Amino acid sequence: MSDSRTLTDHAPYDALLLLSFGGPEAPEDVVPFLENVTRGRGIPKERLTEVGKHYFLFGGVSPINEQNRDLLAALRKDFAEHGLDLPVYWGNRNWAPYLVDTLRELATDGHRRILVLATSAYAGYSGCRQYRENLADALAQLAEEGLPAPTVDKLRHFYNHPGFVRPMIDATLAALAELPAGVRDGARLAFTTHSIPTAMADTSGDPDDPARSAPGGAYVAQHLDVARLIADAVAEATGVADRPWELVYQSRSGAPHIPWLEPDICDHLEAQHADGAPGVVMVPIGFVSDHMEVKYDLDTEALAKAAELGLPASRAATVGADPRFTAAVRELVLERAATERGAAVERCALGALGPSHDVCAVACCPNPRAARPAAAER
The missing domain is CATH 3.40.50.1400 (Rossmann fold)
Known part of the structure; x- marks a missing residue:
């Protein structure tokens, strides 16, 4: 300011x-x-x-x-x-x-x-x-x-404001510390968010935003940017430079014939176990608070799946x-x-995508069922 x-x-x-x-x-x-x-x-x-x-x-x-x-x-x-x-x-x-x-x-x-x-x-x-x-x-x-x-x-x-990203970095480090000492350095990171239909993901974001043309549109691009920021910060803090990480999805609720973003977190845990991962930290970057889709889909279903597999796992806290x-x-x-007011102001953002737009375009993130009036757009 x-x-x-x-x-x-x-x-x-x-x-x-x-x-x-x-x-x-x-x-x-x-x-x-x-x-x-x-x-x-x-x-x-x-x-x-x-x-x-x-x-x-x-x-x-x-x-x-x-x-x-x-x-x-x-x-x-x-x-x-x-x-x-x-x-x-x-x-x-x-x-x-x-x-x-x-x-x-x-x-x-x-x-x-x-x-x-x-x-x-x-x-x-x-x-x-x-x-x-x-x-x-x-x-x-x-x-x-x-x-x-x-x-x-x-x-x-x-999503890329320091006040959102930095608490997630600390939460990820705290979740890593919950794993057994012999597991921490080899533990992998699974960044989780809500799955959505791939057609909806592809049209997410402002049409003039280069992120919209990326695979998965702005929705996936923004999550990947945050995941990289957290993974890089965790690597620096732990001294483990090549820790594997992946963006995965949860809470799918649609018809089975409609393609949704994958892999699902439970499928991912099975794949990590089969690949010899010593442990996994789930990082719910797609959620602001520990609501039902965190408490049930991660703390109940996903942690039960990890226990069934014998795979050490923990879950990072949300920003709250x-x-x-x-x-x-x-x-x-x-x-x-x-x-x-027309004043010059610093717009804080981390990562590669920069600060988001203030006012959404009419063609931003279109309604997949039918066009409807929306407030706060140009």
């Missing part, structure tokens, strides 16, 4: 909205929550009950809402400690507090220019455009109710409410505010 004023000047914005996926908080919430997630896809209730078994194993409660409460509190604390007088609200796509209710509260409280932090770090339909479509829907509902619909802008993708991440959010807020 160029002067002391910009360290706390959030104009033209008057609020920040933490926007997340949402999750059930009681057994009776599970099927209604899944009905929200899958609305319009014609999935029978019996199938949703079967899918909900992951949640029932955890008492019908997803960890994501508590994780978001922690992040909300951490952001408010960080802002207050640094003199940033910007209120922070929280809304979800699929469960209470619902996005439209939070936007109604923001409008009623008099907020007119809002920044949005989506709890997804990467380009992609599900991680970016779908959130912006939900914002457009909610703003349209406010307009129908006669409320003044605020202007919303979304913070740029933060790490103070470096909350500081990064503050920096991104001030960066975007300064940019909107």
